Amino acid sequence: MSPVASTRWCPTPEQLMILEEMYGSGIRTPNAVQVQQITAHLAFYGRIEGKNVFYWFQNHKARDRQKLRKKLAKKLHQQQNHLQLQLQQIKPRPISMMSPPLNNIIEYQNPCHHHHRPYDHMSFACWSQPSPICLSHEGTGVEIQSKVVNEYYRNKSGPGDMLMPKRIKGQNSSYGQDWMMMDMGTRPSYHSSSSSSSHIPCYNMMMNSPKIPLKTLELFPISPINSKQDSTKL
Amino acid sequence: MSPVASTRWCPTPEQLMILEEMYGSGIRTPNAVQVQQITAHLAFYGRIEGKNVFYWFQNHKARDRQKLRKKLAKKLHQQQNHLQLQLQQIKPRPISMMSPPLNNIIEYQNPCHHHHRPYDHMSFACWSQPSPICLSHEGTGVEIQSKVVNEYYRNKSGPGDMLMPKRIKGQNSSYGQDWMMMDMGTRPSYHSSSSSSSHIPCYNMMMNSPKIPLKTLELFPISPINSKQDSTKL
DNA sequence: GCAAATTAATGATTTATTCAAG
C-alpha cells in the first residue's frame, strides 16, 4: 500500500510553466551552468535534478522539430498536389512524367534525413543535482547539499577558467560565457607533450557514485568483468 | 612552438592493445564501475579519463556494426545478383518483374534503417575521472585525487544500494551487478508520494565544476541567461 | 461514477550521424 515512489520525474505545473517560458524565450540547449541554475530554481517547486532539466529541453526541442517537420511535409505535399493539379490542367501528361518532382517531397516525409543536419550550437549533458550556487529560493532544502558540495568545490577549485567550445571556432564573442572548464583538477601528465590541462568542457563531471562500494573491486582482468556482457550481440 | 597540449585523448599503443583485448573478449558497453576500473588500469600507461574509455567502446562497437552491415549488404547484393542470374537463366522475364525482390536488399544498403534495431543491452554514459577505487597500479599519480574524492565519498555515501535497470525487468540475475544507484544523497521530497529515492542509474553524476565561479550567479530571470542562446535555430 | 483497458504524452536511454583533430 506504500505510495510507491514514482520512478521518473514528474514536473509540477509550476516547473512546467517556467520551463516552457524559458523555452519560449529562446533557451534550447542550456549549458551545464544554466542547467544548474534552472534546476536550483525549479527545486523550489518540487523534486528535480539536473538531468531532468537537461532531458526536458532535449525532448522538447526534438519534439518541436518533429512537429515542424510534419507540418512542413504536409504543406509541401498539399502544395505539390496543388502544383500537379495546375500542371495537369495546363498541359496534361502521362502519369509517369510526374514522378520526378515528387521525389523532392519524399525527403521531408522520410523520417530518415539526418544529413545536412545543422548543429544548432554546442550543448552538453548535465545530470546533476542543483548546485549550491544561485539559490534564488532559500530554505527549501536544496541547500542541504551545500555544505558538502561547497566543501568539495573548495577542495578543488582554482581560478575560474573559461574556454571556448572546440567545434565553434572564431565565434568567441558569442559563446564565451557559456563555456567553461570543468576539468577535475590537474594530474601529472603521462603523455610527453600534453601537459596538465586536459581540456574538457562541461561534460566532464565528477562521477557521483557514493554508493559504489568502496571496497577494492577485483583487480582488472583483461576479460569481461561480470561475464554478463552483451557478447550476444554480434 | 609550445608543445600545445592535444585537445583530445590519444591512446597509447598499450592502452589501445588492452582496450582491443577487452573488446575482443566480449566487453561492449562497460558500465560505470567497469569504466572506472578500465580507466584506472589504463591510466598507468598514460593520460586517460573515463569518458575516453566510454567513447572508445561506443565508437568501436558502432564502427564494428557499420563494417558488418556493409559486408552483409555487399554479400546479399551479390547473392541477389546471383539468384537473379540463375532465375534469368531458368526463366527469362522482363526487367520490371525483378524489382520487388530487390527492395529487400535496399533496406540493408540504406543508411537509415533504425527500425527493428535490436538494443543490445543497457549501457550508460560515464564521463568521469578515474575513481580512487581499484588502483591496480600504484604510485602513478592517479591517486592524487584520491584524498579529495574519498572525502567526498565519505561525506555522502550511505550503504551501497544496488538496483536493477528500469527497462530490463525480470532479468535480475543477469544484470544485478551492472547497475547501481548513484543518487546524490537524499533531499526532502516535495512530491507527496515520491519519496527519497530518485532512481538514477549511473548517469547521475555530480557536476564536477571546480572552476565554476563560486560567486553567486545572477538570480534567475525567466529569460535566456546569457542571452547567447541559439535562438537562431528555429 | 469508476475501474479496467486503450491511447496519447513525455521522461529517459540508446543508437546513428556528424564534426573535426591528427
Added chain:
DNA sequence: CTTGAATAAATCATTAATTTGC
C-alpha cells in the same frame, strides 16, 4: 582516412488522459 568527441534521432518505458463497459 581514422577515430575521438559531440549532437540529434530513434526508441523504449512509464505516467496521464481518455475511452469503454458496467
